[in-house]
Amino acid sequence: MEHRYQQVDSLLQEANQTLEGSDSPYLDCQLILAFTLGQTREWLIANNDKEVCDKQANEFRNLILRRKRKEPVAYILGHKEFWNSRLAVTKDTLVPRPETELLIETVLNNFDDTPRLVVDLGTGSGAIAIALASERPNWQIVGIDISQDALKVAKDNGNGFPKLSWMQGFWGNALGDNCIDLLVCNPPYIAENDPYLDHLGCEPLTALVSDDNGLADLYLVILEASHLLKPGGHLLLEHGHDQQRQVCSRLEDSSFETTPLADLQGNPRAVLARKEIAA
Known part of the structure; x- marks a missing residue:
C-alpha cells in the first residue's frame, strides 16, 4: 500500500482555514499538530517542510474538527500550563x-x-x-x-x-x-x-x-x-x-x-x- 505524505506547513495552512473565525486559529493548529506528532511547537516552526504521513495527518484533522466544535485546546491536549506547572485537565x-x-x-x-x-x-x-x-x-x-x-x-x-x-x-x-x-x-x-x-x-x-x-x-x-x-x-x-x-x-x-x-x-x-x- 502506498503511503502519501503532506508537509507540516501545508497541513497547518489547511487547518488554519478550517478554524477561520476562532480567536487564535494558527496557534491552535500549531499546538494540536505538535501534540499529534509528539513534538514541540518550536520543532514545527523549525521543520515546516517535514513530511507527515496520512495516518498522523488524519489524526490531526480529527482533532481540528473537535476544536472547530469549540472544544478547548487544553481538553484536546489533556493539559494546560499554569504558573510554573503543566496541569492535567x-x-x-x-x-x-x-x-x-x-x-x-x-x-x-x-x-x-x-x-x-x-x-x-x-x-x-x-x-x-x-x-x-x-x-x-x-x-x-x-x-x-x-x-x-x-x-x-x-x-x-x-x-x-x-x-x-x-x-x-x-x-x-x-x-x-x-x-x-x-x-x-x-x-x-x-x-x-x-x-x-x-x-x-x-x-x-x-x-x-x-x-x-x-x-x-x-x-x-x-x-x-x-x-x-x-x-x-x-x-x-x-x-x-x-x-x-x-x-x-x-x-x-x-x-x-x-x-x-x-x-x-x-x-x-x-x-x-x-x-x-x-x-
Missing part, C-alpha cells in the same frame, strides 16, 4: 485561565512563607493550590471541591507537595470557624444568560454559572469567609469585570477592609479583603 474541571495568575501574584506579594493555613475553595484542577504550594512550602494548603471527579484530577496534579491536601465539600461547610489565615477562591461568576457562555460549552457549567446575575456564589463565599477566617485573616476573590463594585460593597457590609485589583489589561478582576479584628 479533563471535562470535569475548568481550564485554568492566565488572568487567574493575578491571584497567585497577589498572594506572593502580600504574604511571606510564615506557616499558615490556606484554603482554595472550588479548587477544580488544583491550579491555585498547586501554584501556592510550589511557592510557599511552609504553608498548609487545602483544596476543596464539591466534585469528586475534579478532586481526582487535582490530587494527581498535586503529587509531591507534602503539605498540600484535598477535601470534598460544598464550599467551606466541612471547615471550622475562625481557623483559616487565607481563603482564595475563583468561584462561578458568569450570569446564566451571558452570551460568552457560547464559547465555553464544553466546560462544566456548574463551575462557570451562578444565579443573581453571576453574584450568588460570590456572595456565598463572602458569607462563608466571614466565619471561617481568623480575625485579621484574608479573602482573595476573583470576579467578573463588571462585578467589583458589588463585591466590594458586600465585603464592606460584612466587616471586611477591601483592596480592589485589576488584571494586566486593566480590567477589574479580583478583591483582596481583610477580616476586621473586633475591638
Whole structure:
C-alpha cells in the first residue's frame, strides 16, 4: 500500500482555514499538530517542510474538527500550563485561565512563607493550590471541591507537595470557624444568560454559572469567609469585570477592609479583603 505524505506547513495552512473565525486559529493548529506528532511547537516552526504521513495527518484533522466544535485546546491536549506547572485537565474541571495568575501574584506579594493555613475553595484542577504550594512550602494548603471527579484530577496534579491536601465539600461547610489565615477562591461568576457562555460549552457549567446575575456564589463565599477566617485573616476573590463594585460593597457590609485589583489589561478582576479584628 502506498503511503502519501503532506508537509507540516501545508497541513497547518489547511487547518488554519478550517478554524477561520476562532480567536487564535494558527496557534491552535500549531499546538494540536505538535501534540499529534509528539513534538514541540518550536520543532514545527523549525521543520515546516517535514513530511507527515496520512495516518498522523488524519489524526490531526480529527482533532481540528473537535476544536472547530469549540472544544478547548487544553481538553484536546489533556493539559494546560499554569504558573510554573503543566496541569492535567479533563471535562470535569475548568481550564485554568492566565488572568487567574493575578491571584497567585497577589498572594506572593502580600504574604511571606510564615506557616499558615490556606484554603482554595472550588479548587477544580488544583491550579491555585498547586501554584501556592510550589511557592510557599511552609504553608498548609487545602483544596476543596464539591466534585469528586475534579478532586481526582487535582490530587494527581498535586503529587509531591507534602503539605498540600484535598477535601470534598460544598464550599467551606466541612471547615471550622475562625481557623483559616487565607481563603482564595475563583468561584462561578458568569450570569446564566451571558452570551460568552457560547464559547465555553464544553466546560462544566456548574463551575462557570451562578444565579443573581453571576453574584450568588460570590456572595456565598463572602458569607462563608466571614466565619471561617481568623480575625485579621484574608479573602482573595476573583470576579467578573463588571462585578467589583458589588463585591466590594458586600465585603464592606460584612466587616471586611477591601483592596480592589485589576488584571494586566486593566480590567477589574479580583478583591483582596481583610477580616476586621473586633475591638
